[in-house]
Amino acid sequence: MARIRSEVLSPFRSVRMFFYLAFMASGALGGLIALTQLLPALSNPARAGGAAETLKGLGIDAAAVALFAFLYSRESKAKDAQVARLAREERLSRLKLRAGAGDGSGRPLALGELRGTARLVIVAGPGEFVAESFRRSQPLLRELAERAVLAVPFATDGNAPELRVDEGVVVVVDDDLARRSRRLWQLRPVYTTEWAQWLDDQKKLAGVPPDSPVYLSLRMDGRVRGSGEGYPPWQAFVAQLPPVKGLWSGLLDGMDGRVL
Known part of the structure; x- marks a missing residue:
């Protein structure tokens, strides 16, 4: 599935790689022909006059092969990196969540089921880090809810706070908005071993120490748009993400930032 998505996201990559291979083959064939002409010219003084021109052609062919080999290698590495990233995102989309106040109620749902409806921010670290991240988001609950941000x-360390x-923080201007503000922190991971494994793999790939607290911000389509060590930049999310209601609904849905 990751390879299919890669083809969809980069539809001309396979075409470019095909032409790179074709140009490499053409250059190699031209170089072989030039080499077969050069060797007799060097061994026969009577034909040595054309050796310089043949040698020049051989150099051009060799340079062309080297150039297209470099381009092919770069394209292949980019493809492998994209496929690996998409595979990680597919694993992420299969991780399970439960919506609720932490009492075990509510059916588990796959993270991918929230695509198109919410921008998730995964806050992973010790209980104290999670609690402080929660506290820092409080002044911006209304703005985050307007942007369909949901925290996970x-x-x-197993010490879930x-x-x-605080009801005094939620300014009741819109009943629906107030309700969404209160639900902003009500998602809970289930099957936490799978979550821990996915996060460990991400940290290892990014060169982040295993015990470092991190956050990951997802786009509306479920792809990772940002991540880092430390507390989530709630103020930056408010500044960068468009609201998903009123005049802006639908118009700016794709402007969630580039994919990492």
């Missing part, structure tokens, strides 16, 4: 707190939104 994952306490890696109780995250209750």
Whole structure:
């Protein structure tokens, strides 16, 4: 599936790689022909006059082969990196969540089921880190809810804090918006071993120490748009992400930032 998505996202990559191979083969064939002409010219003084021109052609062919080999190698590495990233995103989309206040109610759902409806921010670290991330988001609950941001707190030490939104923080201007603000921190990971394994793989790939607290910000389509060590930049999310209601609904849905 990851390879198919890679082809869809980069439809002309296979065409480019085919032409690179064709040009490499053409250059290699031209070089072979030039070499067969050069050797007799060097061994026969009577034909030595054309050796310089033949040698020049051989150099051009060799340079062409080297250039297209470099381009092919670069394209192949980019393809492998993209396929690996898409495979990780597919694994992420299969991780399970439960919506609720942490009492075990609510059916588990795959993270991928929230594509197109929410921008998830995974907050992973010790319980104290999760609690502080929650506290820092409080002044911006309304703005984050307008942008369909939902937090996924994952306490890696098993000490999941109780995250209750202070009713005084939520300004009731819109009942639906107030309700979404209160739900912003109500997603809970289930099957936490799978979550821990996925995060460990991500940290290893990024060169991040295994015990470092991190955040990952996902686009509306479920792809990773940003990540880092430390607390999520809630203020930056508000500044960068467009609202998903009113005049802006649908118009800026794709402007979630480039994929990492």
